[in-house]
Amino acid sequence: MASRFRPNTAGILAFGRSEQMATAMRRRAEVVRAVAESSAPFDPEDPDGHFRDSFEVAVAEDRGVAVGIVYTTDPAGAYIELGTSDTPAHHTLHNALAAAGLRTRG
Amino acid sequence: MSLRLLPDLEQLLIGALNSEVAAMLPGEVHNEFPRNYVLPLAVLTRAGGEGMVPPWLDRARVQVDAYGTTWEQARDAAALMLAALHDLPGTYELGIVTAVRDENVMQHSPDPPTGLPRYVSIVSVWVHPASAGS
Numbered sequence: 001m002a003s004r005f006r007p008n009t010a011g012i013l014a015f016g017r018s019e020q021m022a023t024a025m026r027r028r029a030e031v032v033r034a035v036a037e038s039s040a041p042f043d044p045e046d047p048d049g050h051f052r053d054s055f056e057v058a059v060a061e062d063r064g065v066a067v068g069i070v071y072t073t074d075p076a077g078a079y080i081e082l083g084t085s086d087t088p089a090h091h092t093l094h095n096a097l098a099a100a101g102l103r104t105r106g
Numbered sequence: 107m108s109l110r111l112l113p114d115l116e117q118l119l120i121g122a123l124n125s126e127v128a129a130m131l132p133g134e135v136h137n138e139f140p141r142n143y144v145l146p147l148a149v150l151t152r153a154g155g156e157g158m159v160p161p162w163l164d165r166a167r168v169q170v171d172a173y174g175t176t177w178e179q180a181r182d183a184a185a186l187m188l189a190a191l192h193d194l195p196g197t198y199e200l201g202i203v204t205a206v207r208d209e210n211v212m213q214h215s216p217d218p219p220t221g222l223p224r225y226v227s228i229v230s231v232w233v234h235p236a237s238a239g240s
Contacts, residue, residue: 078215082169082226083151085139086219089169091153094228098154 016065028100029057029068035096036070041080051080051092070096112164113201113233116152119168119191122198123150126190131183133173145222146174146183153228163234167209170227177214177223184212184225191229197236205232 015021033055040052054074060067070093074080083089116137123135133140133147140147148170155166170187174180188211194203211227 079218082213082215083171084219085149085171085173085217085222085224089151089153091167091169094167095154098156 013064017061022059022066025066025068026057026059028102029059029070032070032093032096032100032102033057035099036092039095040092041090048076049074051077110161110235112157112161113235115164115166115168115231115233116150118198118200118203118233119194119231120150121200122194123187123190126193127186130186146172146179148172148183148187155230158232163232166231166233168229168231170229172225172227173217173222175222180223180225181212184227188227191231199236201233201236203231203233206230
């Protein structure tokens with residue numbers, strides 16, 4: 001006899017924005033931050049502060065489910081990440097995501 | 107014993123893209139920002155990746171920076187590059203491009219050293235050698 005599976009969409013979404021899911025996302029984001037801090041370029045004499053020490057972690061809700069976010073507060077962060085016409089891109093956060101088995105959303 | 111090397115992805119892509127967009131991108135596609143340049147232009151660099159089936163199938167993260175004299179021109183150059191990249195899968199002398207996937211495209215990112223408008227796009231490209239013997 002064939003049986004039919006009907007996913008409980010409301011239940012899946014409720015789990016996606018539960019406290020447990022938020023905690024799990026924060027843990028994964030913390031891993032990404034640790035990798036980023038260990039691989040970020042570091043100039044001890046930089047008078048403007050250190051990119052390596054600029055990463056923050058947050059948890060937010062996206063499309064109804066919890067997501068972990070890792071970001072930099074360094075104003076030059078985007079240029080370090082993506083490079084400029086005279087400086088190669090370092091891809092610190094992209095590579096940290098990849099090292100954690102994650103990928104950026106296209 | 108013979109070693110099989112993965113294709114030079116940057117050389118393959120830049121050559122194929124320049125053939126594809128020559129009439130529409132006067133400044134051409136480069137591997138680094140040129141000293142003397144014509145706009146609009148694009149700079150393509152490999153930004154990492156992984157050997158999916160080493161040493162056969164390579165998935166590369168590729169960054170494409172599109173520069174123009176205006177934001178509109180830079181945007182059009184970025185769109186042109188993305189269209190050409192997605193048209194690439196096929197067989198080339200240096201290897202076979204099997205797929206292209208957007209990762210993070212058309213990011214507004216002005217270039218401080220030159221003051222030029224720039225859009226940054228990152229795509230994944232899958233490529234493998236042209237034959238088992240190459």
